[in-house]
Amino acid sequence: VNREAVRPIAKLAKKFINAADSAGDVAKSANRVAKNADATKAAAKADGVVPAKGPPPQYTAKSHEHVWPRHHDPSQWTKKSKFAPGEGGQKFADEVYNHPNVVVKRQQDGRWQYVVDDMGRFTGSRSNYPSRSGTLITGPDGVVITQYPGVPKGWKP
């Protein structure tokens, strides 16, 4: 065998093997990252940790103008869920937003949905059925779009 003639071929082969090893390492590393991300998500879900939130809620005069007739005043929109006396306003928005079991979702229009399945007390009622839940919807800037006792229809924890 002419060793001088074979040497460049051997070098090339070694390069290929190194490249294949590197590609394998990259793939392994990518797998590891993906597994870590999955594990983080699973842990977050198990711990009830909220992955992301919008800015803190601001209950403005405009928020009140929308929420009051629909979710407080019993003489209007009678089929809408109604807050129990003393519930609602900025305090309710803050409580839902900061609740340890809040479930957060970004809506297709960029708004934030915060739902607490059980706030530990009766928050209001819908068609005379009492509710222990609370829902808060804010715009991307944190302004309260609406809030009400109960969960959105079709919502699953």
Next chain:
Amino acid sequence: VVKDIHSAKSLDEAAKIDPVWELPPDGYFELQRAIQGASARFPLLHSVCAHDEGPDGDFAIPPDQADEFLREIDLLLGTVGVTATQALKGMLYRLAEFVRKARKANLTIFGVAD
């Protein structure tokens, strides 16, 4: 998402009467997906589901827009065709029925969001 459907002369009147129906969430979200990116073709249907809640979640179909609304429903079901589920078809047919009845009585259909 709960949008109550009222048939009334005005929003003030609608606030005082019981809704005639409530949009079902499965059909509602399917409508949202079906017209995504096509709001210019379906402006009235877009107004039904552009926002789930709040003041801009409300929508109104007055008698003079009833024909246009019914045309959009026909167009959408023609476009989506066989892929439209029973949930979407059912919701749109029911909504169309309310719009026809309201037009006959010269009333407006109001969708009232939470």
